[in-house]
Amino acid sequence: xxxxxxKVKAKARGDKTKVKMMxxxxxxxxxxxxxxxxxxxxxxFLQELKVEHGGKVVFEASxxxxxxxNPYIAFNFAGGAKGDELVMTWKENTGASATETAKIK
Amino acid sequence: xxxxxxxxxxxxxxxxxxxxxxxxxxxxAMAAWAESAFKADKQDAAMNALLGSSEAADSAEVTxxxxxxxxxxxxxxxxxxxxxANVESISIFVENNPNPLVAEFMIPAGTDADVxxxxxxxxxxxxxxxxxxxGKLFSAAKEVKVTIGGCGG
Numbered sequence: 001x002x003x004x005x006x007k008v009k010a011k012a013r014g015d016k017t018k019v020k021m022m023x024x025x026x027x028x029x030x031x032x033x034x035x036x037x038x039x040x041x042x043x044x045f046l047q048e049l050k051v052e053h054g055g056k057v058v059f060e061a062s063x064x065x066x067x068x069x070n071p072y073i074a075f076n077f078a079g080g081a082k083g084d085e086l087v088m089t090w091k092e093n094t095g096a097s098a099t100e101t102a103k104i105k
Numbered sequence: 106x107x108x109x110x111x112x113x114x115x116x117x118x119x120x121x122x123x124x125x126x127x128x129x130x131x132x133x134a135m136a137a138w139a140e141s142a143f144k145a146d147k148q149d150a151a152m153n154a155l156l157g158s159s160e161a162a163d164s165a166e167v168t169x170x171x172x173x174x175x176x177x178x179x180x181x182x183x184x185x186x187x188x189x190a191n192v193e194s195i196s197i198f199v200e201n202n203p204n205p206l207v208a209e210f211m212i213p214a215g216t217d218a219d220v221x222x223x224x225x226x227x228x229x230x231x232x233x234x235x236x237x238x239x240g241k242l243f244s245a246a247k248e249v250k251v252t253i254g255g256c257g258g
Contacts (some may be wrong), residue, residue, distance in 0.1 A: 016217070029225070031203060047138045060211035062144040064200050066225045068180045074221040075210070091138075 006088055008102035010080070013029055017080030019051065019059070022072045023090065029065035046071060053080055080104050092103040139209070148198050148205040152235065155196060155209060161235050161242035164189075169234040169245040178226040178251040185220055185234040185245075192218035193237045201230035226251045 009020045023046060030043025032047075043065060051059040057078040083105045091097040106191035142155035149159040185195050197207040197220060207224045218236065226232075226249060233246040 056215075057211075057213055058216050059213070062138050062143075062209040062211075064204055064206050064208060066199060066204065066207040068223040068225050072221070072223045073210075075215040076219055078215040078217075 004100045005098075006086065006090070006100050006102070008086065008100075009105040010086055010102060012080050012082050012084075012104050014080055016076050017053075017084075018074070019086070020072070020074045021048075021049075021051075021088070022070060024070055027065065027067055027069045027071060031065070043093060045093055046090055048068050048089075050071070050089045052087040052089075053077065053084060065078050124192035142209075143204060143206050144169045145206065146204060148200050148233070151198065151204070151206040152196075155206060156194075156235065156237060156242055158242060161233075161244035164236075164245065166247035167234055167236050167243050169232065169247050171232050171247050171249050173248075174252065175226060176252045178228070178253055180223050181226050181232075181249060181251075182221065182223050183232065183234075185218075185236070187218045187236050187238070187243070189218065189236060189238040189243070191239045193240075195220055196235045196237075197222075197224065198233045198235065199224065199226050200233065201232050202227050 005024045007022045011018050024093055025046055026044060027042040027046065028041055030040065032041050033039065045065050046063055049061045050057060056068065059075050061073060063071065082104055086102050086104060087099060089099045115217045139155050142151050144152055145151035152159040166188050168186040171181065175181040183197060185197065192212045194209055194211050196209040198205045199207055208222065210220045212218050229250045231246050232249050233244055235242055
């Protein structure tokens with residue numbers, strides 16, 4: 001199992017849950033040049049991120065290379081209680097993908 | 106002997122097909138990522154590819170929060186919010202980026218149309234947020250000045 005790249009802070013407040021996510025990822029755009037060789041560094045970035053709560057998709061993002069390094073995304077969804085589990089699935093343009101979980105606080 | 110050889114060949118072919126299928130699987134799953142839209146180098150083309158139209162009505166109900174001046178183009182915090190009902194997706198475009206489409210966020214029912222993220226800007230540009238609600242497109246735009254570009258280097 002690869003190391004988790006997502007840091008998730010989810011807080012239930014009233015009938016809503018506020019989710020803040022940060023992924024540790026270089027988000028290489030494919031437009032930067034290697035300073036030593038002058039060659040382009042191949043793109044390596046997160047393309048898709050899906051968040052599920054109780055089997056229901058609550059958020060889905062398609063991202064391009066213009067998302068900053070270490071992407072940050074925040075959103076709210078209705079429902080969710082303390083202790084519930086969020087399931088995050090991400091995919092890289094290289095085809096790599098993983099599923100991570102976090103608990104709502 | 107010949108039968109034996111045949112079964113071996115068959116087994117290999119079947120194995121090959123299996124490997125092929127397993128390689129194809131993630132590709133098929135990736136189809137959701139709108140490659141043509143993300144690769145487009147003009148905002149109109151990107152909007153057409155992603156949303157089927159490059160026409161979005163300016164709307165006061167769409168709020169785009171972005172800095173007036175971004176000192177560092179590599180990290181520009183942006184928040185898009187709308188009070189509209191039945192929002193399907195929120196997309197963000199940066200006109201002067203090599204690929205204007207930054208990201209598309211799907212908003213399922215129950216999720217607030219209120220998303221914050223951080224994006225890269227190559228140079229001073231208009232940032233446009235496009236909200237798809239009830240099958241129609243609405244937008245809000247803002248000019249963001251960039252002191253240091255976030256692309257290249």
